[in-house]
Amino acid sequence: MSAPTLGRAPTIDVDPFCDEVLADPIPLQRELRAAGPVVHLSTYDILAFARYEQVHAALVDWQGFQSAAGVGLTNFRTEQPWRPPSLLLEADPPHHDAPRRVLQKILSPRALRSLREKWFADAEELVDEVFGHGPRVVDIDAVTELTEAFPLRVFPDAVGIPQEGRENLLPYGDHLFNTFGPRNHLVEEGEPRAGDLLAWTSRQCRRDVLAPGGFGAEIWSAADRGDILVDQAPLIVRSLLSAGVDTTVHGLSAVLHAFATHPDQWARLRETPAAARVAFDEAVRWESPVQVFFRTATRDIEIGGRTVPEGHKILMFLGAANRDEQHWGAEADRFDLGRDPSGHVGFGMGIHQCVGQHVARLEAEALLTALARRVERLEPTGPPRRHLNNTLRSWESLPLRAHLA
Amino acid sequence: MSSVAPAQQSGPVAEQASASTARVAEIRRQADGVVGIVLTDPAGGRLPDWAPGAHIDLVLPDGTTRQYSLCGDRWDAHAYRVAVLREPSSRGGSAYVHDSLREGDLVGLGGPRNSFPLVPAPRYLFVAGGIGITPLLPMIAQADMVGADWTLLYGGRSRNSMAFLDELGRHGDRVRVAPQDETGLLDLPAFLGTPREDTRIYACGPAPLLDALADATADWPSTSARTERFVARERSGSGSDSSFEVTLARSGRTISVGRDETALEAIGAAGVDVLSSCRQGTCGTCETTVLEGRPDHRDSILDDDDRQAGDCMYPCVSRAVPGDRLVLDL
The missing domain is CATH 2.40.30.10 (Translation factors)
Incomplete structure (x- = not known):
C-alpha cells in the first residue's frame, strides 16, 4: 500500500479489535483523538478518524466515502463478502435509494404511532412480570430479564416472523457485527454456526413466512407496488432482522447501566418521565452501542490535512466522536440528562443513518417509562460483565437491585 | 469534503450550514x-x-x-x-x-422532497413534454449509470424551446427528440410498444400529454406508469423566513422565533429540549405534534397527505405560515 501517504499521519500500533480494547475502548479513544484528526493504524495499515469533526464529515459524504465496498474491514472490491451484501448498509446510491425509501417509510415516526400504545402496555406487562407484586427489593440481571427480553417480545412480532427459532436472532446479529472487524478469534468462534444462522434468518424473510400487517409484509407489499424489485424484498426484511435486535438490546443495556451507576439521573427521570427519549439518546451517545464502521474512499480525499487514497478503507470511531471534548465539552465522559445529545453519531449520520432509530427510541421510551413508574432506585449488585464484539459495545450481564416505589 | 464549523461546548451542533x-x-x-x-x-x-x-x-x-x-x-x-x-x-x-x-x-x-421517485427496473421508457424534461434528466443519468435499457421520447413546441438537448445528445439514439412543429403530436402508442412487465414508464409534462399517456398505457400493468404533472403552482405570500410565534402547550409559554433562527433553536433557547439529529428535515427525530396553526413545511419527509393532515412538523427546518401562531405539544 502507499505507505508514504498513510505514514504522514500519526501512527498508533494498538489493535483496536484486541480483547483488551474491546473490553474498554475508552483509553484508546482518548489516545486516538489526541493523536490527530487522522490517525494511521499500523495493525491494518489504514487511516482512522476519532474526532467528531472528521467522523461526521466522513459519515455524510457518501459520494466520497462509499459503503458498497463493505462497512467492515473486508474490501468487497477485492474480497468476497461472507453473505450477500445488504441492500441498505452495504450499498451506495443509486441502488441504495429504493430500499432505503421503502424501509424509511415503514419505520417512520408516523407509521410507528400505531404501535406506541401496545408497546407501552407490553413494557408495563414485562416490568410487572419481572418485579411482581411482593417484595419491595428485587435483584435481577437487567440484560436477560429486561434489555434482551423487551426487544425480543415486541420487535419480532412487529416484523411478523414466527415464534419458532427466535433464539437465533441475537447470535446471528452478534456474528454479523463481529464480521465487520478483522478475522480474529471472535469471528472464528462464530463461524461454525454462521451458515445455519444465516440460512435460518434468510428463511424468515420469505413472503409466506411473514404475518400480515407486519413490517416484513409491508416490505413485500412495496414489491407488489413495484417500489422495489421482488428479489430485493427478502434482503430488506433481512436488514430488519440483522440490525434491529442486537443494537437495540445494547442501547437499552447502556441506558440501564448508566442509570444504575448515576442514581441522581434516575431520580431526574422519575421527576420528568418525558426525559426518557433524551435519556436514551444520551446513553447511545455515552456508550455508543455501535462503536465503529468502515468506509472506502472513491477518490483521493483530503480530510483533516491528510489524503485518503482512492480505494482505501477508513475506520470511523463513532464511540470516540461521541465523547470528543472538542465537541461535547469537558464533561463529555459524563452521562447527563441535562445535556442535549442531539447530533451524536451513535446512529450514524447522513443517508445511511440508522433507519430503525425511531423503532429503537420507541422501545426505549416504553421500557424506561414503565420502569420509572415502578422503580424508585437502581443499584449494581455485582460487577457487570462485558460481552466482546468487534463492532458492538455490549453487556453480557448487568446484575442490578431494584428498589420498588 | 464539507467544511465543518469550529467545535463548540456541549449544546446544539452547528456543523452544517442551515439548509434554508x-x-x-x-x-x-x-x-x-x-x-x-x-x-x-x-x-x-x-x-x-x-x-x-x-x-x-x-x-x-x-x-x-x-x-x-x-x-x-x-x-x-x-x-x-x-x-x-x-x-x-x-x-x-x-x-x-x-x-x-x-x-x-x-x-x-x-x-x-420526492413524490416522483425512480424505482428500480431493468428497462425504462421516459416521456417528457417541454419543461417536464427536468425531473427526468437525473433519472436518465441514473438509468444509464446502472446499465438499464432505456429510451426517452422528448416532445416540445419547437426545437428552440426544448432545454438540455445538448446534454442529451451524447446518448445517441436512446433519445428521440420530437418537436411538434417538425413531427406533430407525440406518437405514444408507437413509442411504448407492447406492454412489458419489466418496464417502468416515467412521464412528466403538461396535462394533455399525461392524459394521452394514461390512454396509451391502459393495457399496461397498473404499476408500470409513474407520472408527474407539471403545473405552475404559485403560493404567494408564503414561505419567506419571517418571524412567528410558537406556544408550548404544556407550559402555556409563548416564544418568538426570529427570522434568522429555526423553531428548534428558539424552543431550545427557551429551555425546552427537543431531541433532534440531522437538522435538515430528513431524519424525522424532532417530529413534534402540532395542536393549532398551519406549519410551513420545509422538510423532506412528509408527503402531501401527511401535510394535509397538518398534525405534525419538523421544527429543525419548518416554520409557520405567515400570520399563524403554532401551538405545539411541548
Whole structure:
C-alpha cells in the first residue's frame, strides 16, 4: 500500500479489535483523538478518524466515502463478502435509494404511532412480570430479564416472523457485527454456526413466512407496488432482522447501566418521565452501542490535512466522536440528562443513518417509562460483565437491585 | 469534503450550514424561455441529499414560493440545479426568476422532497413534454449509470424551446427528440410498444400529454406508469423566513422565533429540549405534534397527505405560515 501517504499521519500500533480494547475502548479513544484528526493504524495499515469533526464529515459524504465496498474491514472490491451484501448498509446510491425509501417509510415516526400504545402496555406487562407484586427489593440481571427480553417480545412480532427459532436472532446479529472487524478469534468462534444462522434468518424473510400487517409484509407489499424489485424484498426484511435486535438490546443495556451507576439521573427521570427519549439518546451517545464502521474512499480525499487514497478503507470511531471534548465539552465522559445529545453519531449520520432509530427510541421510551413508574432506585449488585464484539459495545450481564416505589 | 464549523461546548451542533437559504451561483439560458439556475450553500457546505424525481421549494425574494425539480448531479453535494420556464401568465414566480433574479442573490429553500421517485427496473421508457424534461434528466443519468435499457421520447413546441438537448445528445439514439412543429403530436402508442412487465414508464409534462399517456398505457400493468404533472403552482405570500410565534402547550409559554433562527433553536433557547439529529428535515427525530396553526413545511419527509393532515412538523427546518401562531405539544 502507499505507505508514504498513510505514514504522514500519526501512527498508533494498538489493535483496536484486541480483547483488551474491546473490553474498554475508552483509553484508546482518548489516545486516538489526541493523536490527530487522522490517525494511521499500523495493525491494518489504514487511516482512522476519532474526532467528531472528521467522523461526521466522513459519515455524510457518501459520494466520497462509499459503503458498497463493505462497512467492515473486508474490501468487497477485492474480497468476497461472507453473505450477500445488504441492500441498505452495504450499498451506495443509486441502488441504495429504493430500499432505503421503502424501509424509511415503514419505520417512520408516523407509521410507528400505531404501535406506541401496545408497546407501552407490553413494557408495563414485562416490568410487572419481572418485579411482581411482593417484595419491595428485587435483584435481577437487567440484560436477560429486561434489555434482551423487551426487544425480543415486541420487535419480532412487529416484523411478523414466527415464534419458532427466535433464539437465533441475537447470535446471528452478534456474528454479523463481529464480521465487520478483522478475522480474529471472535469471528472464528462464530463461524461454525454462521451458515445455519444465516440460512435460518434468510428463511424468515420469505413472503409466506411473514404475518400480515407486519413490517416484513409491508416490505413485500412495496414489491407488489413495484417500489422495489421482488428479489430485493427478502434482503430488506433481512436488514430488519440483522440490525434491529442486537443494537437495540445494547442501547437499552447502556441506558440501564448508566442509570444504575448515576442514581441522581434516575431520580431526574422519575421527576420528568418525558426525559426518557433524551435519556436514551444520551446513553447511545455515552456508550455508543455501535462503536465503529468502515468506509472506502472513491477518490483521493483530503480530510483533516491528510489524503485518503482512492480505494482505501477508513475506520470511523463513532464511540470516540461521541465523547470528543472538542465537541461535547469537558464533561463529555459524563452521562447527563441535562445535556442535549442531539447530533451524536451513535446512529450514524447522513443517508445511511440508522433507519430503525425511531423503532429503537420507541422501545426505549416504553421500557424506561414503565420502569420509572415502578422503580424508585437502581443499584449494581455485582460487577457487570462485558460481552466482546468487534463492532458492538455490549453487556453480557448487568446484575442490578431494584428498589420498588 | 464539507467544511465543518469550529467545535463548540456541549449544546446544539452547528456543523452544517442551515439548509434554508441558498445562493444563486449561476443563471444560464437553456432554451427559449428557459433558464437553468445553479444554487449553492452560502457557507460553501453540502446541500441536503436528494434523489431523482425530487423537487425543492424555492422562496424567491419577492415572497413567492415555487416548486422546481432538481435536474443537476447528486454526486456534486455542493450544488443544485433547477430549470425555470417563463410562464406567460406569471406575475411573480417564473417572471421574477427571468426578469429580476441575479447571480449572487439569496433565496429560501425547502425540501428536497420526492413524490416522483425512480424505482428500480431493468428497462425504462421516459416521456417528457417541454419543461417536464427536468425531473427526468437525473433519472436518465441514473438509468444509464446502472446499465438499464432505456429510451426517452422528448416532445416540445419547437426545437428552440426544448432545454438540455445538448446534454442529451451524447446518448445517441436512446433519445428521440420530437418537436411538434417538425413531427406533430407525440406518437405514444408507437413509442411504448407492447406492454412489458419489466418496464417502468416515467412521464412528466403538461396535462394533455399525461392524459394521452394514461390512454396509451391502459393495457399496461397498473404499476408500470409513474407520472408527474407539471403545473405552475404559485403560493404567494408564503414561505419567506419571517418571524412567528410558537406556544408550548404544556407550559402555556409563548416564544418568538426570529427570522434568522429555526423553531428548534428558539424552543431550545427557551429551555425546552427537543431531541433532534440531522437538522435538515430528513431524519424525522424532532417530529413534534402540532395542536393549532398551519406549519410551513420545509422538510423532506412528509408527503402531501401527511401535510394535509397538518398534525405534525419538523421544527429543525419548518416554520409557520405567515400570520399563524403554532401551538405545539411541548
